[in-house]
Amino acid sequence: MPGPFAYLIWFVNILCEVAVVVCAFKKQTLRRYFLLNIYMAGLVISDIGRYKILAEYGYSSRQYQYFYYYSDAVLTVFLYFALSTLYSHVFSELKAESYVKFGTVLLLAGTALFTYSVVAQSSAKLVTHFVIELSQNLYFVGLVLTYVLWGAILKLRETRTRLIQLVLSLGVYFSLIAANYAIRNLYPSLSTVFVPLVQVFATFLPLAWAYAFWRLPEDARLVPSRLAVIPR
Amino acid sequence: MSRKLAVVLFVMLILVGSMGLKTLVTAHADGSILMAAGGAPAPPTPYKAGGAPAPPTPYRAGGAPAPPTPY
Numbered sequence: 130m131p132g133p134f135a136y137l138i139w140f141v142n143i144l145c146e147v148a149v150v151v152c153a154f155k156k157q158t159l160r161r162y163f164l165l166n167i168y169m170a171g172l173v174i175s176d177i178g179r180y181k182i183l184a185e186y187g188y189s190s191r192q193y194q195y196f197y198y199y200s201d202a203v204l205t206v207f208l209y210f211a212l213s214t215l216y217s218h219v220f221s222e223l224k225a226e227s228y229v230k231f232g233t234v235l236l237l238a239g240t241a242l243f244t245y246s247v248v249a250q251s252s253a254k255l256v257t258h259f260v261i262e263l264s265q266n267l268y269f270v271g272l273v274l275t276y277v278l279w280g281a282i283l284k285l286r287e288t289r290t291r292l293i294q295l296v297l298s299l300g301v302y303f304s305l306i307a308a309n310y311a312i313r314n315l316y317p318s319l320s321t322v323f324v325p326l327v328q329v330f331a332t333f334l335p336l337a338w339a340y341a342f343w344r345l346p347e348d349a350r351l352v353p354s355r356l357a358v359i360p361r
Numbered sequence: 362m363s364r365k366l367a368v369v370l371f372v373m374l375i376l377v378g379s380m381g382l383k384t385l386v387t388a389h390a391d392g393s394i395l396m397a398a399g400g401a402p403a404p405p406t407p408y409k410a411g412g413a414p415a416p417p418t419p420y421r422a423g424g425a426p427a428p429p430t431p432y
Contacts, residue, residue, distance in 0.1 A: 131402040139400040139402070141400075143400070146399075172398060172399050175398070175399060176399050176400065176401055179399070179401040180401070188402070188404060189404065189405065193404050194404045194405065197401060198394075200398075204398035205398060208398065228365070228368050231365065231368055232371060235369065235372045236372045236375060236376065239373070239376050240376060240379075243376065243380065261394060265394065265395060266379065266380070266383065268395065269379040269380070269382050269383040269386075270379040272379065273375055273379045273382060274375060277375070306395065307382075307386050307395070310386060310390075310395040311386045311389075313393075314387070314388075314390045314393075315389055327403070328400045328402065331399060332400060
């Protein structure tokens with residue numbers, strides 16, 4: 130059963146998620162980053178649903194388990210499509226939108242096919258197993274895609290500050306969760322510290338995106354290429 | 362056409378890289394699930410019923426040490 134600290138972090142997390150959508154609406158960037166905001170709105174709705182089910186049925190109930198993992202899978206698919214729109218923004222000047230869309234659908238289909246081929250070998254609860262594994266695999270696909278996108282931003286000398294902030298915060302968020310998971314499994318005795326940290330890390334992404342929408346104007350520019358070492 | 366093939370190659374590389382990274386990260390995993398979306402506390406997985414320890418595999422009869430491979 131989650132303690133008061135878990136509830137507090139969860140509440141702060143929901144507030145940050147709401148802040149992202151509100152900031153985007155106030156700064157009139159709701160349409161420009163539509164899927165990012167859909168993902169955040171989906172997070173708010175799923176968090177409210179999770180809280181309601183947790184309060185009604187309990188932490189170890191089947192209802193909470195199924196709602197949590199199925200909603201997580203849907204949200205991961207939303208996040209995946211949100212990431213593809215960041216690709217579209219970065220490659221907009223190359224007129225490569227149709228290729229980004231083609232690649233997005235192909236990668237999603239490939240991941241689903243790979244997941245099914247793995248899960249089909251374990252017979253019990255095939256659909257649930259598939260949904261959870263797809264969510265996990267898409268998470269790692271998103272992690273790698275974010276690193277590749279950061280490489281493209283450096284290579285293309287992208288200067289849009291808000292876009293860079295959105296991509297970098299996503300990369301940091303993915304990396305924190307993956308590192309936490311790896312350390313947690315390497316040192317199981319420290320899991321009492323690292324398991325609650327996942328909730329704290331989950332707050333980072335909405336906080337960083339809210340900051341990007343609220344503080345950074347769309348026309349703000351910086352030069353990330355100065356970070357890259359270029360031989361003369 | 363060549364651009365579409367480049368996209369297919371990129372997709373395949375991403376898929377292989379991601380699954381490789383997943384294998385690396387979950388190498389020592391105890392079966393717990395890495396969840397990222399939202400701040401809700403993660404429940405136990407629904408397809409792991411009960412908390413009983415896993416029994417030994419049924420196809421290794423007896424407790425004799427395994428001999429070296431014949432080749």
